[in-house]
Amino acid sequence: MNNLKEILSFHYVYPLPLNKFRILMKSIETTRNLIETSPTELAKILSISTNRASDILSNYRQVLKINLLDVYNSSSVKAIPFNSDFYPDSLHDLLDPPTVLYAKGDISILNHPKKIAIIGSRKATNYSSLALEYIVPPLVEQDIVIVSGLAKGADSLAHRATIQFGGKTIAVLGHGFSHIYPPENKKLACEIEGNHLLLTEYPPYVGVQKWHFPMRNRIISGISNAIVVTEASLKSGTLITTEHALEHGKDIFVVPGPIQKEQSKGTNSLLREGAIPIWNGYQILEELKLF
Structure with a gap:
């Protein structure tokens, strides 16, 4: 049986995704055996250097002396x-939860059963703001939680529109708190923390890294029933989220955009590939049969 204190301590030192953590547990059976695992054994299991494994185990033993639950609760x-x-079942469908x-x-x-992600370009224009005025209110009326990533542009607009229209929102971060x-x-993060939910897979100390954001996108997709894209260029990170969603059979709803605009090239391309065009929230509800 795995002990919560041991799980949190090891994750603090070395935040492995669940698929790799399970490989580790298959080899050593339980977190209680971590303290006795040799650097050579850990290095072999995780395919890392012996020096790296030695550092991980040394740090793990130090962190184990701290009651992380108390530290987290105090913050x-x-x-x-x-x-x-409270862990969303749908995340277990990911390759690397x-x-x-x-x-x-x-x-x-x-634990809310109905969640829809609204995402788009970090360089979103007023066109996204206008679209959200038509999309968000019908979703909020049906008690749907809006998920996004607290990024500049479309994410921020989605969170703010949800709050403005009286709904609940989840912001998934690509770093620690x-x-x-x-x-x-x-300021927006504080408001979401106070009345809604901030979520991350990274321990609090973990800083901002470029590669964290594509990883974060799989969680946005993973906890949502469907994805709405307002604006996105052809090279937008938004398309990574839609790829995750498509791999898991989720509907992609797209706001069609002006053909001459850079921020519409990605969304219009998604439409060509079979995404569902929408221009208000009622169309989404009808498609998902949530009435």
């Missing part, structure tokens, strides 16, 4: 391991 951080009742989720705010929102990115969204 209003809720740790949600993969075996928690998070081993632990960290949350700030109302974690009961995670000791950092908020972009910095200009600190």
Whole structure:
């Protein structure tokens, strides 16, 4: 049986995704055996250098002396391991689910059965703002939680529109809670923490790294029933999220855009590939048969 304190301590030191954590557990059987695992054995299991394994085990033993649950609670951080009742079942369908989720705010929102992600370009224009005025209110009326990534542009607009129209929102971060990115969204993040939910797979100390954001996108897709894209260029990171969603059979709803605009090239391309065109929230509800 795996011990929560041991899971959190190891994840703090070395945040493995669940597929690799399970490989480790298959070899050593339980987290209780981590303390006795040799660097050579750990290196072999995780395909890392012996020096790296030695550092991980040394740091793990140090962190184990700290009650991380108390530390997290004092910072209003809720740790949600993969075996928690609050851990979304749909994330287990991913190839590399998070081993632990960290949350700030109302974690009961995670168990809400109806969630739709609204994403788009970091360079979103007023066209996205206008589209959200038609899309968000009908979804909020049907008690649908809006999921996005707290990024500049479309993500921020989606969170703000949801709050404005009285709905609930989840912001999935690509870093730990000791950092908020972009910095200009600190006020928005505080508002979401107070009345909605901030979510991340990274321990609080983990900083902003470019490659974290594509990883974050799989969680946005994973916890959502469908994806709405407002604006996106052809090389937008938004398309990574839609790829994740398509791989898991989820509907992609797209706002058609002006053919001459750069921020419409990605969305119009998605339409050509079979995404569902929409221009208001009622169309989404009808497609998903949520009435």
